[in-house]
Each structure stands twice: as C-alpha cells, then as structure tokens.
Amino acid sequence: MSLRTIIVVLFSLLFGFNSMMAYGKDSSIKKQREIYQKWLQNYTTLSDTEQLNQLVLLKDYPLYPYARYQYLKAHLATASINQVNQFVRQNPDFPLSSSLMQSYVELLTEKKDWQNISKLSIDNSLVTKCRYKYALFQQGKKTEAFKDVASLWLSDNDLPSACNDLFNAWDQSGAKSVNLILLRLELVLSKNNIKLARYLTNQLPSNYGTLKKNLLAVLDDPQNLTAFVKNMSVTPFSKNVVMLSFPRLANRNPELANTFIPTLVKRLKLTQEQEIKLQRSIALNYFNSSATKEQVAWRDHFISEHSDVGLLERRIRLALKDNQLDQVAYWINLLPKTHKQKDEWRYWQAVILEKDNQQADADKILQSLMEQRGFYAMYSAQKLKQTYHFNFEYPVIDKVTPKEELARLSSHYAKLPVIQRIEELRYFGKIPEAIAEWRYFLYKDNNPKQYAEIARYAYLRGWGEHSVQATIAGKLWDNWLERFPLVHQQHFDHFTKDKSIPLSFALAISRQESGLDPTVQSPSGAKGLMQLLPNTAKESAKKIALQNYHSSEQLYDPETNIQLGTYYLNYVYQLFDDNRVLAAAAYNAGPNRVNRWLQDTADGLEVIAFIESIPFTETRNYVKSVLVFDYIYQLILKNKPQTILNTKEVQHIYHKEKS
Incomplete structure (x- = not known):
C-alpha cells in the first residue's frame, strides 16, 4: 500500500470518527430535548x-x-x-x-x-x-431571634406582611422603644410617605398623646406646623419634623411658608444652614408660571446668594426657555467650577462666546466636546461641520477574525452551565427565563468578570438583549456593536416599511425604552420592547383593527409589541410634522405635555434650547439619548448619517401660538 493511500485511509477514518462524534453529540442533545419536551x-x-x-x-x-x-x-x-x-x-x-x-x-x-x-x-x-x-x-431562642431585628424594622418603606409575626413578638418583648419609632418616623418623613408616617404615629404609647395629636394634625395638613411648633417642646425630633414637613407647606402655600420662617428660626433656634434649607423649599415653588414679580425677584436673589447647583441649573433652563441668552451666561457663571464642566453648560458657554464674536474660543470648546461621547459631542461635530468620530473595529481579542473570535470565546463560555441553560431555554423560546439567567449571571456576585468578552460572545451568538445587559453591567459605553445590536429586525423592517418613521428611530426608541428586553414592565405598567401602556396598546390595536389582540400580556410578544409600538410612534411622529425631537418627547411624556411646553416657550426658540429647557429631567435625557441611539443605528444600518439632527429639526422654530 502506497504512502498516499495510507494517508487517504487515515484521513477518511479520522474524518469519519469526528463525524460520528458530532452526530453522536447532536443525536444526544436532540434526544434530551425530546425527553424534556415530553416532561413539560x-x-x-x-x-x-x-x-x-x-x-x-x-x-x-x-x-x-x-x-x-x-x-x-x-x-x-x-x-x-x-x-x-x-x-x-x-x-x-x-x-x-x-x-x-x-x-x-x-x-x-x-x-x-x-x-x-x-x-x-x-x-x-x-x-x-x-x-x-x-x-x-x-x-x-429569643436573643438570637431578635438580633438585628431593629435594623430590619428601621425602613423608610412599608415592610412585607410576612414579617408581622416577628415584629409583633419583638414589640411585645419591649425591644421596640419609642426612640426607635421616632427614628423610623424621621426616615419615613424624609421619603414623604405620609400614610406610613400616620401608621407609625398611631403606634406611639398613650403617654405621648400630645405629640401624637399634633403630629397627626401636621400629617393631615402641613399648615398645622404653626400649631405644632407652638404646642411642642423643642427637641431634635420636633426640629426634624418641621424640617421634613416644611417642603409640603411650601408646596401648598409658599407665601404663608415664607412668612413663617422667622418664627421657626427663633422658636427652634435653627442654624443658618437650616434656615437656608427652608428658604430653598420656597424658591423651588417660585418657578411656576403663577409666581409674581416680587416672588421671582426673591427667588433669583436667593439663588444668586447661595449658589445652589440644583436651583442654578433650573434657573439656567428657565432662561433658555425664555430665550434670554444673557441670563443664561449670568447663571452659568455662578455655577461651581466642576458643574460648569458638564457637557450641556460647556456647549452653552461656546454659544455665548460665539454670540460675543469669540469664534475661536467657541470652536475650541466644541472641538473638546466632540472628542467625548453623547449628545453634545455629536452635535458639536455638527456645529463644526465635521464627522463625529466612531469606531466599530475595537478588538476584544486582538488580531483575529470574528469567526476565530467566536471560536475562542465559545471554548471558554459555551461550557458554563448557565450558558448551556440559556442556549436550551432560547431553543424552546423561553426568553424570559433566558434573560433571568443572564441577569443572575451578570449581577449575582462581585467576582471579576470579563464583561467585554461576555458582551461580545452574546453579540456574536445573536443574543442582542443579553449583549446590551452585559455592556451595562460592565459600563462598556464605547462598545457600540454590543450596545446596539439589531434584534427582531424582520419585525421592525416589516412594521416600519409602510410608515413615516425611519427604521433607526424605531430601533432607538426600543433601545432606550427597554434595553431591547421584551420582558420588561415599568412601574407605571408599560410593557415589552417599546414599553407600551395597556390603554395605549388597546387604542392602537383598535386603530389598526388588530382583531387577535385581547390582552396586555400579548405586549411581551416582540411581534405584537413592535406592531403596536411602531403604529403609536408613527402617530406622534406625524402629529409633530416628522420631527424626532418632539416625537420622542411625546412618546415619553405624552403629546399634551409637549404641546404645553411649546406654548410656554418664548418666540423663536431653537432646537437645543428647547431640548435643554424640557422641564422633566427624564424626558430631557430621554430625547437626547434617543437622538444619539438613532445616529448610531443609522451608522450600523449603513445609512451614513452626517449629523445627529437633520436640517428640518434644526431649522424648526420651537414655539406654538396659544389658542
């Protein structure tokens, strides 16, 4: 037998053996899946x-x-x-x-x-x-049983009913002192949990009748603080009750609250810091449109005197809403140095320099911003007429192809029991269970994890919702591929092709709303990928005659969620003349609020001033994030965007005539 023949035979035997091994493995997993299916x-x-x-x-x-x-x-x-x-x-x-x-x-x-x-x-x-x-x-074993019970009970939230037996036994043992009740009352009042505060007040013993009566009166109506201060002796607790309850009084009747401050300072011997804290509550309530000229003047004097960052930033946004650039400059100048370095305020410093014909200095700030990430980085590039830098070629494993990279990552991660379970859960379509496994894997303990590798592995496997979560856990903000995967693209393609909304915009909304996790439910009850509220989904289903939609539980199905979500997104997009800024704000906060914000703005407000003057922090950040995500998705979809905002959005005048 020739050497060539021997080699061919050996190769055939080796290849055949490997094939049989692979077949055996495939056959085994197939058989186990069949058994598991029968089990279910x-x-x-x-x-x-x-x-x-x-x-x-x-x-x-x-x-x-x-x-x-x-x-x-x-x-x-x-x-x-x-x-x-x-x-x-x-x-x-x-x-x-x-x-x-x-x-x-x-x-x-x-x-x-x-x-x-x-x-x-x-x-x-x-x-x-x-x-x-x-x-x-x-x-x-009472000593062991009651050890650390006080720390469990001292919560600013309601406690589960399953703990009642333990807490009742602990209370009956005499361990729950009045001081503990007062301490928890302070915690609860700091969270403005009035219902729980009332419950705790009623737990005070009978010899605390005066305190109970006066505290319940304050909880019922903060205007009773005057009587509380008059009737109660000055103690650290009574001081704290006043300090924690005063914001409720200021919110209900700021003028009365303001006139009451000198009495409180004198009676309770408040420090200057405590007096300023009370005054801050008043200033917060003088930002509404009903504030008088005198109240506005008092507010601005207080802010300029005390340089409170929260109030200063709110005052800057008010100046932006009123289109008063000189006021913007004045209030930014009062910010502490570290806060002046926030992207939004650096950008507005550049705008102010530009207005003062200091273009070189303005461009220097914009150039510096452009080197960062996020909304102002991308818009600074647009202002400078430059392309924002982006990189999709970052390595996780150096000098290997994606195929080789997946092979190496698989050799390490595919054998982990959690990954094997996720593999099988996804095979059976049990995505909620797979996501729960993944989250548990990422956040279970503090052991160091190679999050970049984990995120890339999930991305290469096509597990987009998992790769997003891994980038969040690992704070991998520059890993755009893993942060912005294309998931359920066939549904997004199908349900956007007959609509005005760009595909990238629908993907950006979904990415911002749920992190592409179809199992998410918000505290307000919004569900699924595009976080639809049940009523919104029901109305949308009626509009498109989706007859097989019967329950909000169907919103956890990606296809149903995307069909209804893209319909509603397209509705607000068209309602606001194909403007993504206004559509994103409306999708988050509702069209009525957006119309009200437009009515409240000064004539001729430009796009960045409008975005930054949105009064809801959540919506303001939401709009900026969606625009950033849209830009990235356009890059991923190879749409070659030149700017984060289009010409129409930049040229639009953000104001609506009052009817």
Missing part, C-alpha cells in the same frame, strides 16, 4: 415513580435544574430538608434556587415546623430572614 407537556399527570424515572433520563441535560425544581415545587409538602438544601447547594448559580427556598420556608411556617426552618440554608431575602428569625423565637 405531561409531568403533572405522571406518577411519582414515572416522574423520577424521567428525571434520571434528564440528569445530564442543561435544563435538568428546571425539571428538578418543578418536581420539588410540586412535592414541596413532602420534600425533606435535605432535598431542598441539597438542591440549593448544588445549584448556587440558578435563579430559582432562592425561589424554592422561599416557598419551602413559607410552607414550613404555615405548618409551624419551626425546628426544620432553622436547619435550612436560607437566602438573603427579607421575608425569609423574618420567617427564619420567627422560627428561632418559637424555639425559645
């Missing part, structure tokens, strides 16, 4: 023996912890301490381990099985801690 479909109907047999078959499958969790959750009433503890110990990086522990502790609490609760390896949740400590109390 019918495990609740199987006998205990059949369930255990199924679990044995899934032992080496990445999603085995989910199946095991489901089994234990279904058999929680008969599960042993060892089974639960073992599951938690064996799956420390599994998001549902804490959930199982919490459910088990709750069950044992209902059964009053105090001894077994104290044997558990509990998690750090407040509810579990409370139940664990109450179990110790029931076993007569």
